[in-house]
Amino acid sequence: MTKYGLRARVITLTLAPTLIIGILLSAYFIKNRYQELEQQLAVAGQAIIEPLAIASEIGLANESRENVRRLIGHTHRQHSEYIRSIAVFSSQNDLFVTSNYHRNLDLLAVPRGQPLPERLEVIHLKDALLLRAPIRAIAGFNNALVEEQPIGYITMEMDLSTVKLKQYQEIISAGVVLILGLILSCFFAYRLLQDVEMPIKQMISMIDRIRRGHLDVRIEGKLLGELDTLKNGINAMAISLSEYHLEMQQSIDQATSDLRETLEQLEIQNVELDIAKKNAQEAARVKSEFLANMSHELRTPLNGVIGFTRQMLKTQLSSSQQDYLQTIEKSANNLLTIINDILDFSKLEAGKLLLENIPFDFEDSLDEVMRLLAPMAHEKGLELNLRIDPRIPAGVIGDPLRIQQVLTNLIGNATKFTERGHISVSVELKQQRDERLELQFVIRDTGIGISERQQSQLFQAFRQADASISRRYGGTGLGLVITQKLVQQMGGDIGFSSRLHQGSTFWFTMSLIQTDLPLVHPIDAEALQGQSLMLIEPDHESRLMMRERLAHFDMALSDYAELPETSDRVSSALICVDAVDVPESDALIAMAKQAETFSDRVIFCLPTTELALSEALLTSGVAACLAKPLSVRKLIEQLQGEQQSLALLPPAVEVHTDKAPLTVMAVDDNPANLKLITALLKERVTNVFTASDGKAALACAQKQRFDLILMDIQMPEMDGVTACQEIRKTPLNQHTPVVAVTAHAMTGERERLLNEGMDDYLTKPIEEHILEQVLHHWTHPHSGQTQPNSPLITPNKLGETLNIDWSLAMKQAAGKEDLARDMLQMLVRSFDEVEEKVNLALEDSKVDLSAVIHKLHGSCAYSGVPRLKNLCHELETQLKKGATVEDIEPELFELLDEIQNIREQSPHYLDETV
Template structure:
């Protein structure tokens, strides 16, 4: 109805009441008329039967049927009378006239008074007859008809019945109904015509008004209306004409204004174009100036770092000589000043790079637990000098393997931990890592650094995260710093889609936290022999509650059970009680703080535990002092330094449980931090640098480490030296005359022989601008160090890249590598050597060990998988394979015997034992055969199928034995 026009609305308003009233009144009068016709027929029948009853009195009394028949026949002349009957006083029909009446099924006897009954097409009337009018018949003989004088006027003498037809009445009803409907529809039609006629008097002017308004809306402001109507429509017509005239005037004025504004805008555009040309010239000059500044920063980095390299390097060399107390003080002052200047240069360059928008984040695989532990290990000496406890607490729901920028994350954490150590004189620094949110393959992590230092007021907190400022300017002199560390951290966190903040109170410590969004790795690169430590029990002692909790979280990730104590007496009591119970402890891990290093109680407790308990003890000490380490090692315990590195702790637990005889064959430096390790044997290193001081320092440091050193002053000489004698490792400067380090590396990699692809080339660069790391890796370099370099850095790098062929992981690329100096390189199955970098890419399957990967390597023994399952420890991998081969002679006879005896339970146990052994070494075919063999036994397979698996099992065992006998990778007792 909302879309109806005016004419439709007028018709509805006019005709709807009319039709409703007409239908109501017409229906009422038709109903009354039809009821009247029914009543008229009934009344006519009553009148007829009342006349018939007296006329039959004499005939009934005199039993004169002729008279009664005449009376009945005369009744048929009445309107609508169909038939008539007369009954005597005994209810017997004596006279009938007309067609037969319809039979009434439910009537038992004739009524005592007049009765009317209605049927579908007729009406039946019956009335009793009394002798009321017979007194005038004097000669009537009552005895002849069986009546007594006193009974004649009191008893019924008979009955009369009529049947009336309703056909004529129904016809009259239809005639009345048709007439009424015709009159009703005629009236409605006439009213409709009249209404339409008068509605047009209203709608026609309105239509004209509507058309005029639509024309005005389309922009025809010259239209005018003349509908010759009156009243309100005339007023509306006049108003629309006036509005059109006003719009026309306003439009003309607006058009004039637009023309004027367009002219003004055109002139403005011309001025803007002139300004754009000027701004473009200015922008080009600014870009050129920015480029000059970037080049200046790069050159400044190189030029400042180069002399700093000499200053710091020779300062370290002087510190190794005999000095007086005053000279030692001066040299230490020079060293601290140089290191401070280097830190300032690094901060300024990082800040410049971020401000220039040239920061690019890497997306490489990384392990967050290892990353945090690396930072704490690097900062451990500074913390241990103050007696601080450095703790890494990674909660169990934090995924270990992620895809992100480990270098930048490490930079953020290092800044926060460095600040925490700087402003904390006693207590602890705790790094907590927790999972905040996880959506599909992206996780949001929150990392917090809590210290027990001097804290800050709310006003001081407001000054944080601003460039070249500190919370308290007075602390600058006391603690040093440029105030850029937190600013750089904030920018890096924002680039990673996170936030950073602080919670602190004066003299109550501080908690710096930040969040980052990182992508989860599709496959795990962390290899732990979890099932070997599953359900092992450990008793943990540490007086520091958070360190104790962190250690518990660490070992629980390997599905070990852990109990914690903070008292030595309780430690002994629990250990002895558990030893007497059904579930003794498998190891005891004791954390020793700096205040407990000289404690005799610790020593005595360890000795009592060793005397009464046969279980390994691991001691964690918060120092790197070699004398302290050696003192604890003399107690025949495994000694590790804090902060704890989970991989080292895992390795120590495995060795304690499964290789106790090899625990104490290593030198003391095996338990020292990673940066203090050096190869046991000197190697040949090529040092390339155009600066005499740098080259001299590098040579001196390397020779002090026991290595053979060759020199080259530019890239061209480096290429020649490599072709004359292939070195085990190259330290390559980048900016050099004749041929720079990048071009020299590309030339070396492009040489035809494969041995040149496997040389680890480490960049020595003073650059810190964005994109250099990626360019170095793409050019074929394996890693890079930033000048100035220290002896520890060189030692750690050499140990990482050249360490008896054990696979290591590049800090720069997180890519597993395999390097073996002084002997041909072993190309393992399932690996592929890159033609650019000499980096081995993993292609081996990461699926369940039961999955058959024999199609990939084609060998029964997969050395690559052996190394993986042994955490990349070659000796351990060889031992595991040797143990498996040695177990064949012991475990196969029970299988043969059980198969011959038909004992499925014994057969299942024997096969399961061998199957368990195959899961710890790289024998994929045998592992799958054992898996299927065991499954068939459990599923009660037919004997024929069991026999087939048995024969395949024996054949594969023979193949493995033949491979071991023919291989020089492993030496067994069989050879």
Template sequence: MINLGIKGRILLLALIPVTGIALVLSTYFIHSQLQSLDYALNNHGQALARHLAIASEYAVFSGNREILEALAKQALSEDAVVTIIITDKRGVTLLNFRNRLAETDIDERQKIRIFSQPIIQQIITNLDEDEAFYTEEDSTNPIQETLGWVAVKLSLDTLQTEKNESIFNSLLITLLGIILSLLLAIRLGRGLTRPLLKLHCAAEEIQRGNLDVHIKRESKGEMRTLEEGFQSMATALRKSRKNLQQQIGRATAGLHESIQTVEQQNTELKQARQKALAASEAKSVFLANMSHELRTPLNGILGFTRLIQKTHLTSEQQDYIETIEKSADNLLHLLNDILDISKIEAGKLTLQKSFCNLSSTIDDALSLLAPAAQDKGIELISLFYQDVPETLFTAADRIRQIMLNLIGNAIKFSSAGFIVIRTMLEEETNERVLIRISVTDQGIGISAENQKKLFHNFEQLDNSMARQYKGVGLGLAISRSLAELLGGEIGVDSREGDGATFWFTIRCHKLQHKQGEQTPMPQFSGYSVGIYDPNETSSLSLMHILKASGLKVYPHQHPETLFRQIASDTKIDIVIMATSLDSQDTEILQSLLSKRRHKTDFSIILLVNSVDPVTLLFVRQQYECLCIPKPLRKQEIISALESLLAPHSPQQTAEISTGSNAIDSLSGYKLLVVEDNAINAKLVAHILTQVGASVSLVENGQEAIDSYRHTSFDAILMDMHMPVMNGIQAAQWIRSQEANDAHIPIIGLTASLLDTDRENYFQAGIDAMLVKPADNGHLITLIRKLCAQPEFSQRVCAKTPPSVDADTDTPSPIKTSLTSMLIKEIPDVRAKMQTASAVGDWQQLQEISHKFFGGLGYCDAKKLRAAAGRLHRCLISEEYSTITDTLADVFMEMDRLLASHKNDRA
């Protein structure tokens, strides 16, 4: 809508009604006048025709043409009359007179109107007075006879002229009225807009800050009231500004004082921050030193544990040593998490994912905590549901850490009963699964109010619990962060006095083929097992394992039903009995042994809630039965069943003897190894050829491309830092040349793997990353996985755990050979490092140290590798101020290694 001012609105207000009324009235009067003119013309034409009809009665009757012409000439004397036509009753024209003056115009326009009247003869009949049928009506209504017709044609020009004059006059009067109204509206609008314009000018002055505005009050009525109000407003604004300026002055003075106070506080805060940073740095140094001090004895424990494992041990000793090793290994992981709590809070903790067996991971956690649970008389029960895939791509060490925290807390806050660990499948897609793992105890429970305090750093329910149960309240906080990093969440369901269920979820990739799923074992086909376990949950856990293996299972919660089944004709090959070794269980066991002596076609396996080797040995010797400690491990159950059901089966013997080799075999695989470091190349080639692979060696990315063009490989193992063309460039070229259905797995090898590097490698098309030194078994398994499942790529990244000594995987002969190669390379590497350091070429020094550091992982030079690792990390983090000292340490270790090698040769 058009934005009009007051003047325009006044004009519209004045003109619209007046114009509307004028147009309506003009239209009405014009219409009425035009109708009157038409009516007058029609009356005149009818009257003229009627007059001629009456006058020409005698002439038509008598046939006197002269009288008719005289009448016609008299009628044609009028300008409007154009033609007069007289006909007899048969339609024969007696007279046709035209107005010669109007004839031309009539022919051109043909604007005429015709009026006609009949010529009637009046006949009066004379009747005798004695006529019988004479009536009064006959005397007043004479007989009429039509003699002919008179037609008069009148021109419409005169009528049209009169109409035009009428329209013109009406419109002229209307226009004059509108103009007069417009003039009056303009005059009235000026009277209103002039004072408003003055007010507008005054408002602009006030807007510019001039509040000393004076308005002349010349108007009357409401406009004068408006002017007075505006003047009062300007006066009020002037007073308000004055007061505001005074307040601003006072506020400015107060603000100045506040600013001085804030500046003083900022100075104090800055000093406090510097102190806090110094304290944090001191804490970091302390933690680093403590890390070194703690790792040293733990590494010693791990080292001597591995040495003990190489000696001749009984099965109990072997199990005990394995438990020690796992405990020390997990202690190292826990130490890493405690030292890296700041990384967790900053969101910088990353996961090292790989293929893992989820069932074995859970069993490992249960085995580690079994002694603590059994000391309190608590039984650990694992329910691994059959629809859960066993082989997953996730961080097994972090899952184990969460499990240790949750199960450890459950044991801590329980005094008896049992703890159930359930592993369930929540969601499943074509590529990913959501797994839910819960830990349910029968402990003291947690109130709703206290549940809100969980999962926060250093938070415990109350101080009394901290004294009673010990701990610092860090485990659940770490578990929460790890669960979120694993793509899930963590929570608790509990009521005070009614136990608690801690649960967490993980979201991870699964294998597309059926390799990870539980499948029946053909060697168990046709065998049946009877179970006696009063604990229904424990019995259900064992049933899951046995049914998944293809066995027929008969569970019993009461010994009477078991004995009846044994006495019946039902075939039972093995009886598995859970016992607590109390008097009641001992009686049941004696009865079972007695029945076995009478019916020797079944074996007995005892499940004992103890991992004490002495107790287990006593049970085996006392009852001459296989004895398996709780918590149950799937592999132990399967091994025990195999030893009883098929102890001499050639097929089983072959499977047992070759199973491991079959898993690790790469027979028939054609692999390309791209490595510029001769030591690394020789070691990787040795590892792969030992398991049957055919290996081709090249030294850089360009040679890898040339080999790829001419030869077909099953997989490519490629170093990332190489001369001529690095691993990223080579991988990008290979991916650009691949067909849609021809994907070759590429495994990257690097001595260091930062988060930023990881993304660059994956974007280049590398399927998996391994950090040197890589675990031999993991390398072989990864090659088989990627070759069998190429679509499961683009996010595989793993490295040897810090607690595992990768050197133990390298056979002694090849390690000696690699060390000899290293001795030959040291002088050249040292010279290159000295040159790069002297000119400050840190990039070149980083390339040299990276290549050198990667090769040291497979040689007998741990101290030199540690020093080279420190140098490499300094170069990556650009800590150039410490490079000189670190480089000196590397050179010192080089000299020691050379001197040691020289003495050995002497």
């Protein structure tokens, strides 16, 4: 905004009113004078033309042109200053006579077709004034004058040039007066500036000197009015500032002295802080080393537990043995997940933990949590129930592992602090907007409850309700903290309500997305039509929840607290055994015999702690024995005719019969791990060599050429990295791929090992499908890859360089080949839409790719395409951070290439159907 000085304001405010008023007044008077002059000329013309019209009547009536010419000529000459021409016209609008020659007589005449003027007409032209008056014949009648119709008319043209000259003179006079007024105003403005501006400039100069520290200066002289008051105020201010300056100087001297002392103390504190910082950095390093070592020490035995459990599951087992081993495997995996949570606690604190966004079967995921936690609840005689809102769709998109982790934590806590009663888990659909589902999970228990004083400590790290509970029930106190942060990171909220000795209720909310992808084979409800089921459940709440979950199937359902002595005939009877009071096997067999009298099929639902009773029950003729809490899918499969038998089950996993003609060396200092890796490799390759440390591995590498080496990292005498570097120097294995196999899972461990010479990275416990991917990638030539024993580009993630990983697809499809083919086929069919959208975005950067990338990411999760899935994950992460199309353009081209590769390879897996 423009700032104007005092001079400009005074001149403006002085001259502007004078100029405006002068212009307005001049314009007003000039306009009036202009109109007045024209009116005077018109009046003068009227005074001339009206007598002429009367005087011309006789000459016109008698057609005496000479008389009329003399009359109008005389008048023209008398007023030649104003009159240009006078003309008389007959009643037929013909020129009768004119005072002089006129170049445009049509201008003087009435236009053809218009009547003669009845009265005086005044017509204003550009530079002339035209007057027309009628000439009437006047005759006497009864001594009175009577006007008749016009016998002609007279026209007189008057010149306006004289009038305009006078108008211009008036304008010039007004301008002269206006200029004189402005000059006078300028004079007064100048005088005002002299009286005001000069003192003000003097004050400004004085204030500037005071600002620069000259506090002894004063303004002298007598000024006008308020300026003198302002002068006195400035002088008083200078006096006060001088006094304040003196006091301030004294204060500064004192403060400087104090500051010197403070600086000395700060130097001492800085030294102490520097020492404390170094101690903290050392503590952080020790903590990182501790976490890394703890990870290694815990993962190493877990690798053996999980690995040999899976190997045992490949053998022929009874149903109970298989169930026990599956429980061991799931529990070990749960322990592994807890270890990962502890290692990722720092990520949670920093908000850097990445969540999966994949489709999964909602009910199966919750049933898996209930199966894992059931043994702990049943050992204490607790009933564990699950209720799912029937409005919740089967398929959803989210992070199933983190949801299971949150539920495991909350249900585990409820079980830990509950001695009797039951634990109920319910999931409600609170709101649905398009495909987005707002869910609320509620976990209720009948445990010891939490006092108001203890509730404030629940969500604090390494803290429990109080010391006594911690000593009695154990635990690190990290569970609820991790749970709270996970729920918040998933966009939800968590809370609880509790009263001492009256139980607790924990709840949390989260948002998931509905999907129509076929995650598991749907339950064939039509096969249940016409069937009837009798439900026997002693626990009232469990009976209500089970009835609600079975109510939407089309079959007759009746429920009882205990087995009735007689009943109408039913298709099946489901007898649930209470976890608190489990009868002996003889009593259960007697119940089964009684139920067979009115039921075609008897099914028992046993607590997980009593599964050993299933062998005796199945031998007695019971159709099936299921574990509590009841899985609806397993029950429906039994009702459809899929019965268990006492015969040994076939191997759970197909044994590899076609071994690759490869020579692989496994190196590990742990005998259990080495034995497990050897067993896994012997199922897949022909020749397997083992070494228990780095020196032994180096000795083997100097004598034998290998196609692949699996190298443990932490070993005595020579670690894995050193052994890898030494093996690179041998002539036989200088190009052999070396894959690091380690239990270390800290952030940055993989990048460190790859930078130090390793070709790939494999974490313990070893997943068989990932091991198979590693073997396939490093020992089988395929599109875009080099031959074995040649330098390779390290993949971003295990298996990621495989366009289609069929073993992974089969694992994701629960071993169902038809489902795996369907999933891959649906993925390939969606490529056209993705390519069209991406190409459009590359042409027009304003196109939003979030929805199509999100949809493709979900489709990749169950189709065995790890590299495409990782590309989608990276793109979706960048888009959520606000990246533009230009920022992710290289990744988009890579995505299009990967889509084309999958499209070309898919016919080999779909029998040329795509």
